[in-house]
Amino acid sequence: MDISSLSVCYLIASVTYIVGLKMLSKPSTARTGNLIAAGGMILAIFATIFLYKFNGKRLGNYEWIFSAMVIGCIIGWLVAKKVKMTAMPELVSFFNGMGGACAALISIVEFDYLYREYRTVGSLFSDVAPLGHYLAIIAGTIIGSISFIGSMIAWGKLAGKFKDYSFKGQHLFNTVILILVLAAAVLTYFSKTENANIYFFVTVALALLYGVFFVLPIGGADMPVVISLLNSFTGVAAACGGFLYDNKAMLTGGILVGAAGTLLTILMCRAMNRSLMNVLLGSFGGNAKTASITKDVHGNIKEISVSDAAMLMAYAKKVMIVPGYGLAVAQAQHTCHELEKALEEKGVQVEYAIHPVAGRMPGHMNVLLAEADVNYEKLLEMGEANEEMKSTDVAFILGANDVVNPAAKNDPSSPIYGMPILEVELAKQVIVNKRSMKPGYAGIENELFYQPKTSMLFGDAKKVLQELLAELKNI
């Protein structure tokens, strides 16, 4: 009776994940979808605690389980509630790393059981340990470890704790480590039973090392792609746990995330017109940086004062705001919304052009602007925005750079050539707000800044917006 009600609970949980993910892909149902999946998760967790039977016995150690869950809940809740919306990408990475670590720890403990059971037999490990069981354990360990350490590095990079680091022959080095990881995993299986644990821990160590060198060379702005990829890795690691315990809820949830995460990763790469391989080999941040600056863009830049910029926008019919990472860093989304309202009071039509990879994550700008109460309908996706651009009087670029670089269209030697961009040069006037003339993430100059219709408005996005607001009130 207990066992069958447990299966029913797992079945319900699996359905909620599918329904939840499906609803998450529509704006109107997304929030409910998330709650449904969360409900399914709670059901699965409590069903496991109270109904799961191992060798006919119920689970014990309730005090340990509950105290661990309380600790996890408090920390998770506080962190998730307190963190600023701009720090969202690194937070997702952090939580993903926790999931990966969880999967790896489970597999390590399960290996220990296997090892204890057979270590005194005195024959080869492969003769006694069931292959399917071992495969699930070792895959969970390796993938979980890579996902954990990789996510932690990605988190550190986004939080500005480490810089990109790469050296010559890194790809070869990485491949060698990966081969060593697999070799150690095979060796564990074919070793003497009493030594199996040594090889196993060598495998764990190598997998961790691989995770570090896998993520380190990849450029900071490619981190969303990496996080999404590691997210699907953790899904697969969870699914390995599903195999291990013959647990359908873990299996469905894990594989679903694994598949969806992989596709999401590819979609993100496609939005930048790059292949996944290209991102992973780090050519954006690596060789491109040194090779591509050859084409010098020279000319004069024109600065504009805050009051002129305010005047220009106040008398425009249509202003298109192009937000980028600079807006996120300056936490300027609320001020930006105030500017939008102030302009609208003057009869100016204001819209936002959102590049799919603007900011640090696909959709990052949407999340930020939504936080500032910007109307969802005002956020135009790239195709729509480019249509509107021709009838726009002022394109106001707030801390975006590479996503408006015309080199992506005109210069085949540019590393971002072929990436779809927001064609702001179609607008009658372009005002660019940046902190300095430093190139954007891709490390290339932007000839847009030198065009005659472009004016530069230097300064921190938030400060500039506040000054603009003050000026607008005087007009």
Place this chain on the structure above:
Amino acid sequence: MENVFHFLSQNIDMVYIVILMIFLGIEIIGRVPSVLHTPLMSGANAIHGVVIIGAIIVMGKAESGNYLALILGFLAVVLGTLNVVGGFVVTDRMLEMFKKKKK
């Protein structure tokens, strides 16, 4: 080769689930607007927190003398809970902001 068939026949229902879930996962995500990429990634991140079930099982079946299982299991439950709770709460926070806009 025989091993492979043996493995398949023993786990055939699991293999079915894996294959169907791969297609389902791709199908569901295929139609997502880019607006929702971040919340979706975050939501998927919370869902793979289901790995906590494994952590609970490890913890629950650990004998009182097995310190490795107890300590690692405890840590695994803490981390798994972090993943689940943090993931869902963050996703909800992101989506809450979209919701307001739709009215």
